[in-house]
Amino acid sequence: xxxxxxxxxxxxxxxxxxxxxxxxxxxxxxxxxxGFVCAIIRHYKIPVLHRIVGIYIELFRNTPLLIQLFxxxxxxxxxxxxxxxxxxxxxxxxxxxxxxxxxSFRSGLxxxxxxxxxxxxxxxxxxxQTIWHVILPQAISSSVPAFVANIVFLxxxxxxxxxxxxxxxxxxxxxxxxxxxxxxECLAMLVIFYLIILLPVSIVGSIVEKKLRFAGxxx
Amino acid sequence: MSEVLIKIDNxxxxxxxxxxxxxxxxxxxxxxxxxxxxPSGCGKSTLLRCINALEPIQGGMITFRGEKIDGRSKTITAxxxxxxxxxxxxxxxxxxxxxxxxxxxxxxxxxxxxxxARKEAEELLxxxxxxxxxxxxxxxxxxxxxxxxxxxxxxxxHPDVLLFDEVTAALDPEMVREVLDVILSLAKQWKTMVIVxxxxxxxxAVADRIIFIxxxxxxxxxxxxxxxxHPKTERAQAFLQTxxxxxxxxxx
Numbered sequence: 001x002x003x004x005x006x007x008x009x010x011x012x013x014x015x016x017x018x019x020x021x022x023x024x025x026x027x028x029x030x031x032x033x034x035g036f037v038c039a040i041i042r043h044y045k046i047p048v049l050h051r052i053v054g055i056y057i058e059l060f061r062n063t064p065l066l067i068q069l070f071x072x073x074x075x076x077x078x079x080x081x082x083x084x085x086x087x088x089x090x091x092x093x094x095x096x097x098x099x100x101x102x103x104s105f106r107s108g109l110x111x112x113x114x115x116x117x118x119x120x121x122x123x124x125x126x127x128x129q130t131i132w133h134v135i136l137p138q139a140i141s142s143s144v145p146a147f148v149a150n151i152v153f154l155x156x157x158x159x160x161x162x163x164x165x166x167x168x169x170x171x172x173x174x175x176x177x178x179x180x181x182x183x184x185e186c187l188a189m190l191v192i193f194y195l196i197i198l199l200p201v202s203i204v205g206s207i208v209e210k211k212l213r214f215a216g217x218x219x
Numbered sequence: 220m221s222e223v224l225i226k227i228d229n230x231x232x233x234x235x236x237x238x239x240x241x242x243x244x245x246x247x248x249x250x251x252x253x254x255x256x257x258p259s260g261c262g263k264s265t266l267l268r269c270i271n272a273l274e275p276i277q278g279g280m281i282t283f284r285g286e287k288i289d290g291r292s293k294t295i296t297a298x299x300x301x302x303x304x305x306x307x308x309x310x311x312x313x314x315x316x317x318x319x320x321x322x323x324x325x326x327x328x329x330x331x332x333x334x335x336a337r338k339e340a341e342e343l344l345x346x347x348x349x350x351x352x353x354x355x356x357x358x359x360x361x362x363x364x365x366x367x368x369x370x371x372x373x374x375x376x377h378p379d380v381l382l383f384d385e386v387t388a389a390l391d392p393e394m395v396r397e398v399l400d401v402i403l404s405l406a407k408q409w410k411t412m413v414i415v416x417x418x419x420x421x422x423x424a425v426a427d428r429i430i431f432i433x434x435x436x437x438x439x440x441x442x443x444x445x446x447x448x449h450p451k452t453e454r455a456q457a458f459l460q461t462x463x464x465x466x467x468x469x470x471x
Contacts, residue, residue: 118273119310123324123376124300133323137314 005185009176016172017193023086023166024158024197027093028151034094035101040131042102043109053102060099066160068092073164089161097154104150108143109135141212148205155198169193221249224284224380224411225270231278232265232435239265241435242279247380250409254416254426254443258458262435263415267382270413271302284379300328303373307385309365311357311372317344318353321372329376336375343371347401363394370401380411387418399425419462423447431455 038053040046060068069092076083083091112135120130162171173190177183225247232240239262247253255263268274270281272290281288283298311320321344322336344350347367357365366386373381383402387395399421405412406425416422422429422443429446431439431454439446439455450456 115306115308115310116312118268119304119306120312120324121273122271122299122302122304123372124296124328125324126296126328129327133327134312138312141314 001188002182002185005180005182006189009182009185009189012172012176013169013189013193016167016169017197019086019166020155020158020161020168021197023089023093023161023168024155026090027158028097028154030090030094031097031101031150031154032147034098035105038098038102039105039109042106057099057102060096061103064160065092065096065157066163068096069160069164085161085164085166088164089158089166093154093158096157097150100150100153101147104143104146105139107146108139108141111142112138144205144209144212148202148209151205152198152201155201156194159194221251223247224249224251225413226282226285227266227270227279228281229279230269230276230281232262232269232274232276239435240269240276243432243435243437244279245430245437247411247413249379250411252406252410252412252414252425252427253430254414254422254428255430255432256416256419256422256458257432257438261432263432264384266432267304267384267413267415270382271299271304273304296328300324300376301379302382303376303378303380304382305366305369305373305384305386307388309357309362309369309389311365311368313357316354316356317349317360317368320357320368321375324372325375340371340375343374344368347371361394362390363397366390366394366398367401370398370405374405380413381405383412383414383416385415385417387416387421419447419459431458433458 038057041049041053042057044050069088072083072092073085073088116134116138117130120134121127125133158168159170161168162174165171167175169190173186177186223246225245227243227245227247229242229244230240231238231242243262243266245253245266255266257263265274269276270288272281272288272295275290283301286294286298288298289295311317312323315323318337318340321340322333325331325336325339326333341350341353344353347370349364349367349371352360352364352368357368360368369386370381386402387398390398395418399418402412402414402421403425412425414422414425424443426443429441429443430437431446431450431452433454439450439452441451445451446455447459450459
């Protein structure tokens with residue numbers, strides 16, 4: 001292990017890590033929004049839309065991100081829609097994540113007994129008020145563990161972005177190995193940088209989980 | 220007799236081909252306590268759920284002060300505010316404190332101020348002896364306490380009628396009493412109530428009128444003493460028989 005090599009590569013890795021983080025978090029933010037909307041459409045069986053959403057979820061959950069990115073990055077320009085690599089990365093992650101988030105959130109919604117809805121309705125609350133004040137808060141807190149798992153999974157998936165020439169961590173590592181053959185240093189740094197990104201997510205996630213599950217419900 | 224509050228007119232309720240309520244008619248008057256009894260699966264809980272349109276009906280009509288109750292109509296949320304309901308399984312909102320459970324609907328539905336809703340909630344909680352629990356969460360309370368909170372939550376909306384759906388069926392015997400006492404005190408205040416219960420001695424004490432339902436139809440109705448002491452129909456006699464036990468004669 002050569003420390004000088006590591007030191008000289010550090011700025012490149014930092015830059016790459018920032019890109020990974022930027023695309024990762026943007027993609028995840030959109031995937032959560034998309035997931036919420038899709039889960040509600042699926043759960044409340046909104047006509048027509050719920051079929052379309054069903055197809056979308058199955059399609060994106062059952063194909064690799066790499067292939068989805070290829071379609072977006074190389075396929076769309078063929079039909080006249082050119083998008084840059086970063087946007088493509090965010091979009092790909094959002095679409096893949098949206099499908100996973102939707103399923104996680106839907107199982108949260110399904111864990112709430114229908115009689116909770118009836119109880120709220122019997123108090124004169126509208127459907128929207130019931131969903132907003134009674135169902136969503138409970139569904140969200142019961143889907144937090146799955147959400148955290150999805151976030152970690154999605155951040156890891158960003159490693160395939162190198163395939164559409166985004167200069168993320170994976171790309172930088174491969175590039176440097178190709179140029180200078182300092183394989184050990186490059187791979188070690190790659191692992192450490194991913195850990196720096198992911199460990200805090202896992203730790204914060206499990207704290208939030210505990211808070212929501214117990215403190216929030218009074219134990 | 221006082222004004223008719225709820226008019227149930229020849230309603231038909233079925234799940235697919237399974238008829239649950241079969242041409243049932245019933246008037247509930249202002250200030251009246253109607254207790255509905257009958258064997259399990261006779262349709263008594265379904266009847267309550269139809270009254271506030273939690274279940275759609277396939278025939279007949281239910282009106283509240285002359286206004287049709289229909290789950291799909293725009294006025295249903297306004298009507299449901301007038302019809303409070305308490306469930307067997309309490310159905311408090313687990314993510315909210317006791318106080319927030321009670322003031323949620325008054326604030327969001329009736330647009331009352333937090334201070335105003337809170338003041339009333341605290342008064343009502345005090346009346347049922349649970350003021351010290353206002354900042355607790357539902358899971359920290361016993362079943363009987365949860366059910367009293369559920370009653371307070373319904374009362375805080377100032378309903379014209381309260382529906383009780385087997386509210387003591389999930390409780391330990393010792394907790395049944397504390398809940399029934401609250402309902403008895405409401406009866407004294409001339410609250411209109413429709414109560415589905417299996418507690419026969421409570422039914423006798425609280426009811427102005429007993430309705431006995433079997434297989435989706437009203438088989439017999441009358442005052443508590445008429446019904447319990449001199450049931451007219453054989454079906455009611457057989458039903459009441461199930462609540463009495465003869466002393467065991469041990470075999471020789």
